[in-house]
Amino acid sequence: MVGSLALAGFLAAGCASYATDRHVAPLFTQLSTAGGGEQIEAAGGAFVLQRDAPGGEITEFGLRPLFLHSHPGEGRRKTEFLAPLGLVSITPDEQLSRLLPFGQYQRRTHADGTRTWSYFGFPLVYFASFPDGRTVRAWLPVAGRVEKLLTFDKIDFALWPLYMRTERDGRVAHHFLFPFFRFLSGEGAEGWRVWPLAGHAHLEGNYDRWFFLWPFVSFERDKLSLPPERRRSRWSVFPFFGRARQGSFEATTVLWPFFGYARDPRSGFRSWDVWPLVRVQRPGTSKAAKRTRLWPLWSRFEGDGMTSTWWLWPFVNSREETYLDHTRNALRVTPFYDGDHVKRADGGEQRTEKVWPLYQSQRGSEGSRFSFPALSPLWHMPQLERHYSWLWTVFAREERGEHLRERSLLGLWRREKDADEDRRSLAGLWARRDYRRAGRAVRETSLLFGLVRWRSAAGESLEWMAPSLPGPGWPLERVRSTGPATAPGDGDAPPR
Template sequence: MMRNIKSFALLFLVLLFPCVSRAVAPSFDFGPFFSVEKSIEGYKRLRVLGPFFEKQTAEDGSEFFATRPLFCSVKNGEDGRVVRNILWPLGWTSESEDRDNWRMFPFGGWSPKDKEADGWRFMGFPLIYAGETREGDGYFAFFPIGGVLKGLLFRDRISFVLFPLYMYMSINDVESWDVLWPFISWTKGDGVKRFRVFPFYGMSEREDRWKKQFIMWPIWSAAKYSFPGGVGRSHILFPIYGHALMEDQETWWVVPPFFRWTKGDKRNVVNCPWPLIQYASGDLKKFYIFPLLGRKSIENLQTAFFLWPIVTWEKTQRRTADRERLMVFPIYYNEKVTAKDSEKDVLSRYTKVWPLVSYRREGDVNRVWAPDLWPGKHKPSIDRNFSPLWTLYSRVESGDAVDHELLWGLFKKRKGTDGSKYLSLFPLFSAAADGQESKKWSFLFGLLGYEREKLQKTYRLLYFPIRVGGTK
């Protein structure tokens, strides 16, 4: 009985292994059900049940693990940072050398590895907030009943009671009080003064910069500017007219904001009426017939549109690279990044014809995915958690190496940089070749098969090997 079990197990292993290891052939290939292989990009990969379970490891220590769409984990081999997604976008964690962050909507928080160097924070949006600052000061708030917050919303301290009944905020030496927010408020600090009883009256003053006020907002508003290069005055009587006189420009509004004329040293602007007709010259070049067509250029940014938001174009010039994007919403997206002042030296490219196919080039690696159901440009979180679930065909090219895959591994075709090849149509047929010395093909996992290693040839008939020739 035991001998029969061992014989059956041996036969089962023979059935499972369609080929011996080759440069591009998987170490273990059972189609979409189970595979162990080394990708043409150099990392080891284990997959079970197509896209649902995947594990990758790289020589630099980088790791990836996913049980889609429930969970995935990514480890950066350089700095050791680990990012996990749990039912993304609901859950997320991040572990680094100095801090742990987490979010499980509506809860979230962070805590440092060194409790004495930094504080910790907990949030149960929108009700509960608690934490401790790096100075050791604790805080707690239960919204909207009351409490204290520290280091949140760009403020040093926020305290409130029965919000919006009462609230206090401070940042540096500037303090603000609100009663029945946002209607009644006053602020004082070093060179700063503000007061508001909305919408009846309000004023804001910053020493040596400006003084602004409104009466029965938005009917009357006025401002006086005193900062260097921007001295002047402005006022608007809404919705009748407005006027601004600065040291370098003058602006008139009629029925603001619809009709505007600005004449300045650096820029001239005409809106007649806004937003339908917009024109500007000088440091800003702009012409809009909205939403039919338009073009704008300022410093390192150029944009254009046709039948907005259907067709939009943008070119951004950066210090080391230029980026150009074209989108025909929602079916087409193209982005190209080139070296500075060089149209030929393409650093990366991304093209998508939604929802049919997408193409991505980064360095010397090209990828094709079909279909690609995520609209717009790809996002790493989508690629990790969802894209493999709907990708029926993929193609990866790195130098002379090419990897084709259809239906999560039902069909595979590979070519290595050394000339090795692998072809598989699960469960019918597989073939592998490593140059001229090693070749193998198998029909139904060895029902019929052939293998050659140098001078030795092996035939398979009804899963039994028949060896012919000399030694390996």
């Protein structure tokens, strides 16, 4: 009896405090993370909480995949819920709340201190305020006004599609029984439409367009402010025949979209099109792209700083893209492989590779990440991975500078290494901690939920440590070493 009480007292005294590592995944995990932060997980990773330091401010918490809230500081907060449908994002000058497909609310504070807001939601209701104090309202199809939508300055409607009024650059159009009847006027514009019978639209110095029995007969002249030799004209008797001309350029279509031919003797431009099987386009001295297509076997596009080649469309694609500050090379074999290599002008690089469903990896100047399997067939989407990848990722490894982090399925294996310490743990069974003290390598080991623990150091005898249930019991506050942490095999390893 006395022995039992003594054992119980010994074990009770050995229970881990709230300021120590506790790793009993998948039930519960509390660990010191690389860089000196603190992370708590429960239910295999469904619940997660992250602090910037032990007992410090919470920077992230959530119950995945229901929601995940992050607070990086500087007045910025973000909550993602039912990803990718829900989002609440708050910054010092903007707030955005969204739940697709039901609605979105946005509020902004401008540089002059004025505030604007807008709301769009089901059932097709829209409200918005503007810096001058005006508020517009719309409820489709009943009535309302919308401003700065698409290319229009203003849209008014009542019992849509019975009546709608649009305004753009001073031009006003009245629509009745949209799209059947329209009347256009103002700022050099005039026009009418009785669709599909006939219609005419004219904008002074810009275009003049007619149609009859749409889409069968149409005629238009564009760029009317230019000299006659640079204006463009087009007409067609759909789908049988169509012609377009602009200066020395001319194009012909027969049985659109199947047969087409275009040329410009001045620039040497040529294009032949037997859609969708064959297309040959040679730009000559023009700025047009160079295209060759033998669909679906092979095609190639060269232009606008990009070269794209397809084999057995839509399965294999290779792309080379050139921008002002970086270049990008990509290879995709749908759906099994995605590879991407970015080179920046400052010398930085980033390589991303995904072999579905086996693994995905990222390697670059700022660090690397590897995980397997990669069950999502979608290309790299950090938002979805934050919420769902913990459900299927068997192993993940991330390196950033001197920080190394590893995690297995359900969090059963964890490794958190930085310049000060290297901590590894297999839930309940085994844990090890390596660090340096007074220039000497020190190793601490924990077995069987923290019941058996010892410490060894170079030049010192083995030291038994008190139990710390449920283990491993290392303090959350990391040792600040005088030199870099040394892991096994990295140099002066401690004795076993």
